[in-house]
Amino acid sequence: METNKPDKVNPVEPDKVAAGEQEGPSRRELLVKGGKIVAGIGVASLLGNLGNWALSYAADKEPIKIGILHSLSGTMAISEVSLRDTVMMAVEEINAKGGVMGRMIKPVVVDPASNWDLFAEKAKQLLLQDKVSVVFGCWTSVSRKSVLPVFEKNNGLLFYPVQYEGEECSRNVFYTGAAPNQQAVPAVDYLMSKEGGGFTKFYLLGTDYVYPRTTNKILRAMLLAKKVPADSIMEEYTPFHHQDYQTICGKLKKFAAGGGAAVISTINGDSNVPFYKEFANQGLRAEDAPIMAFSVAEDELRGMDTSALVGHLAAWNYYQSVDTPQNKQFVANFKAYCKKNNLPDGEKRVTDDPIEAAYFGVYIWKQAVEKAASTEVDKVRKAVYGSKFLAPGGEIMMDAANHHTYRPVLIGEILADGQFKVVSRSKGLVKPEPWSEYTNPDKGCDWVGHQGTYQK
């Protein structure tokens, strides 16, 4: 509860003031010290913009509060806890290097408990009561939809780190995960290409909620546009927590007979294991009909019995196996962080796409705050546009107007150890398009030249 109180930040934090001193003198001393610094650096300010920064440094040394809105209990905890850990790690790194504009970052962690209504409530609490400058959070689309009105009404700022179905263009959200044209569409493009196997029949299989439905709507439109006959596209949904995939695998077998068929899976969460198991047990192989999954990443695979999954595919914008020096460092840091803080599974933890997106989201915000020299949402927002950052998986760039992120697209093959081998990589970064060219060709998203979603 302590962290949630509307605290008038107590300047006497033991690590900042010499031990044993009283509150009064220490504050005075602090101010004096600050004054000295101002005086010292004030001279330097003549040289440039530095003075501004120094003034603000002295004026409010109080930490900047940020909110972390990820489920720590309930069904989504399995995925979201890792994102909380990642954001905390990024904050620790930033604080260790002197914070943002010389101010420490103080995370306020709340637990919306995988409950969509609670997400909105907790978001309200973060914005109005804790007055955080920015919130990092949400995983499922339904939780994002639930907090959206809160952020828009109170002009908050949310960094959303997970790939999603698109068709959204909020002024108060930055989407660091993939839009449909950065994951689903290139994945199917790859399957249709000669190099990807030249597949001609597609079985779109998903859990019954907004993300799979919208994604499959886009994919169907795309396949039809590419002259795939309608009877070569099958679409099927299962309820959440579906466990019995016998009938579906039977249908799939019939569909795949004769070759050229691929499965596009948007199955979510705990239904994946029964599905892959049944698929293998009915005598189907990855060579007969590969399963291209959009919701299976390293974090879900660790601890899973991967024997039934080897050879199947996934599409993401980052894998732990991406070979860049900064990624090696990032993976090592993450494992070390989990071990040091005694988080469950410690060193066995892995990184994946949403984790990377959550991580660089914090840095994008930091850069923007430093550029804007303010934590005010309106100024920060402008500073985010077009900013770049060398993320673990390579350099990424925020779009100049549509609040989404330029990212590379990687197709990976599942290996026995739960890691991915990259089999295809996009040329450079892919521009994010929240409104798909296939389902909404006339719509665009622009917060600079237009007011959000506009008609082209």
Place this chain on the structure above:
Amino acid sequence: MSTSFVCLVEKRFTIMMIFLGRTAATLSLIGLFLFSVQSWAIAGEADEPGATPPVVSSIEQALSQVTSEDESVRDAAIRTLVDQGDAGLLPRLEQIRANADRSTRQAIKPLMDSLKNRANLTSPSTDVRRSAATDLGSAGRVWAIPWLEAAAANEPNKWVRYTMEESAALLRLASDDPLVRTVAAAKLGELCSQNGVTALKKLVAVGEGTEATEPEKVVAKAAGEAIQRIENWGFWSNVIETCFRGISLSSVLLIMSLGLAIVFGLMGVINMAHGELMMVGAYATFVTQQCFMAWFPSDVFDWYFIAALPIAFLAAASSGLLLEATVIRFLYGRPLETMLATWGVSLVLMQAARVYFGDLTAVIAPGPLRGGAQVMIGVYLPYNRIFIIGLSIVCVLAIYYTLFGSNLGIRVRAVTQNRNMSACLGIPTRKVDSYTFAFGSGLAGIAGWALTMVGNVDPGLGQNYIVDAFMVVVTGGVGKLAGTIVASLGIGGLNKLIEPSFGAVYGKVFILVLVILFLQWRPSGLFAMKGRSADS
């Protein structure tokens, strides 16, 4: 023998000579001698002198030509390699491929796949042989036909032979000769091959076209007949598969409702934590597996699953005993409070599992329960499902024996029918209650153990199954085991009957609506208790 020995000795001698730097005359003399011995040996080995060296060189030549810019040269080279090469060339091709440009890489890929699959056709593992045959069939390279036919002739396994013949026929279907195509189509029809339907349909379409020639029409007719035959077979195999799926789902439903049928059905306790007792069984299986991994040699690993059965039963039974002694015993006869209290317990257990085990939990299926048995063309019965069907039958028999054939069973039935009277007759009702509850909980543990074979092990496992389990017990009629069995068969079968045409989501909706309607009509379920029971 003796010559080669001499040759060897001489060779060594030669090297020594060189090393020592003796005169050139000696060297050349011995070299001459060596050469003559060697050429004699080669001529002796190969019956036709001079035949072997050109083959070696033609492969070498082809290997150097596969990287050629000229497509026809490259194709000819690939052809040569296919005809004369074997899997031994793979490392070299891999090397060539690594350095080649994109078009060459793509040209070499099918060649390498073919050679690899050809080698795999003689692998000792049936799965590998079968995969290789399927791949050769779907790759569409005519050169694989003789390989497949040769392999099929020596193939001991019926289904692998089937796949080889099917693949060969599929490849022949692309032949230029209409007669070959007709024979191949007939063969596919005979084999009832689902994989052939797409290609056959194309032939039919060609034959029905306006510009079809006479032979094409003949082929189309044969293809049409084959399709008819395949579809006929497909219909029946579908019927059989649907029946199996229905039975399999029923057995899953049955095994998870058996424990509940005793706890809720016989004792009248609404235990919302029943699902979490299944979870306890599943986690007990997981823990046993981890112990086997850590402490036992890997060749006995598969036995962990057998060892986990009593452990899962005892773990769940003792949790049940504890639950009964600490919570439920104080709430007998107060269903609402029992429900709320046990629901609270279920939440506690779930979060405890989440905190303690996290998400790094997966039970690896033991070897014999992986994969499936092919019983007919196109019909696979997964071993894990056959296993669960068998297990549910065994459990039902065990319960019937316990309840109707043992002393404990008589007491249990007596207490559940009339508690006061049984107490009067000297039955320790308190003890019987806790044993019955523990037994029901233990059955939940067994269900959890078995369900690790089809689903995952996670804290939400109980929640996934509990609703279905209650539905089965209520529909079957509270207090009647036979009702539970019939209801699970009915619900499982109906679900699988509806699902193919309406999809999984509506399948579930339909079932729920049907259950509601049914309960309107017969509120006490399929098999209603007759006469006076303890509750009424």
